[in-house]
Amino acid sequence: MKLSIVLSTQPAQFQAATFKGDLETNLARITALGYDGVELAIRDPKLVNLDELERLVRQHNLIVPAIGTGQAWGEEGLSFTDPDPSVRRAAVERVKSHVPVAARFNAAVIVGLVRGIVKAGVDHAQAMDWLVDALRECSAAARPVGVRLALEPINRYETTLINNAAQGLELIERVGADNFGLLLDTFHMNIEEPSIEESIRRTGDRIFHFHVADSNRWYPGAGHLNFGALLQTLLDTGYKGFVSGEFMPVPDAATGARKAIEYLRAVQVALGR
Numbered sequence: 001m002k003l004s005i006v007l008s009t010q011p012a013q014f015q016a017a018t019f020k021g022d023l024e025t026n027l028a029r030i031t032a033l034g035y036d037g038v039e040l041a042i043r044d045p046k047l048v049n050l051d052e053l054e055r056l057v058r059q060h061n062l063i064v065p066a067i068g069t070g071q072a073w074g075e076e077g078l079s080f081t082d083p084d085p086s087v088r089r090a091a092v093e094r095v096k097s098h099v100p101v102a103a104r105f106n107a108a109v110i111v112g113l114v115r116g117i118v119k120a121g122v123d124h125a126q127a128m129d130w131l132v133d134a135l136r137e138c139s140a141a142a143r144p145v146g147v148r149l150a151l152e153p154i155n156r157y158e159t160t161l162i163n164n165a166a167q168g169l170e171l172i173e174r175v176g177a178d179n180f181g182l183l184l185d186t187f188h189m190n191i192e193e194p195s196i197e198e199s200i201r202r203t204g205d206r207i208f209h210f211h212v213a214d215s216n217r218w219y220p221g222a223g224h225l226n227f228g229a230l231l232q233t234l235l236d237t238g239y240k241g242f243v244s245g246e247f248m249p250v251p252d253a254a255t256g257a258r259k260a261i262e263y264l265r266a267v268q269v270a271l272g273r
């Protein structure tokens with residue numbers, strides 16, 4: 001089981017980006033803790049020196065399994081489902097601009113909150129149509145360079161569009177691209193799924209990436225999720241990707257990250273995987 005943890009390349013409001021800013025120090029900490037990879041949250045690739053980022057990541061022997069794009073929504077309000085067509089276009093262009101970055105690292109591009117929420121005056125079916133069009137366009141742009149897109153079902157308190165795995169699987173049917181799949185996040189699943197294990201089984205080989213946080217969105221082991229059962233189910237699907245920590249920096253990022261890896265490695269040993 002390969003473990004990574006989220007690092008935002010810039011300061012961000014999003015609370016569960018465990019590490020933020022100060023790239024060199026944080027990459028060194030992540031490596032020293034024993035993580036195999038780092039998931040990079042990037043608001044806008046134009047704001048990042050990508051050669052320098054790649055150099056630092058490789059210097060620290062880390063793999064980048066996925067690139068998060070949610071800050072384009074969190075910090076700038078860009079979304080695939082905004083009633084303003086120029087905002088939708090900017091969101092699609094922004095996500096497409098992450099494709100070469102992902103290709104550099106052989107990473108997936110995450111579509112989280114950049115999909116948007118259904119805004120006042122917008123019909124849910126209309127928002128779904130915009131979402132499908134945007135995802136088709138981004139998947140088509142990613143395919144020639146071998147990049148996969150992972151849409152994350154997100155709990156009802158953050159969005160009204162795609163809250164659970166079943167809705168995600170229906171969306172996969174509509175988008176109809178083989179490089180489009182899902183990112184499952186245990187924090188959201190605990191709120192939305194009838195059964196976390198059953199939803200993992202059903203999503204199967206369409207699980208392109210996996211986030212872990214406990215029920216309280218603290219490090220795994222700090223809440224009441226059964227990580228033994230859910231990770232066993234995940235590995236039984238044949239999932240070979242990363243299990244990526246995305247939790248609040250409680251009591252601080254370094255301590256939470258240390259407790260998470262100690263706990264997850266112990267679960268792994270108990271499972272004999």
Ligand code: LER
Nearest residue numbers: 070112113154158185
């Ligand atoms: C991002 O991966 C996530 O899980 C969302 O809660 C973002 O708000």
Ligand code: MN
Nearest residue numbers: 152185211246
């Ligand atoms: Mn997540």
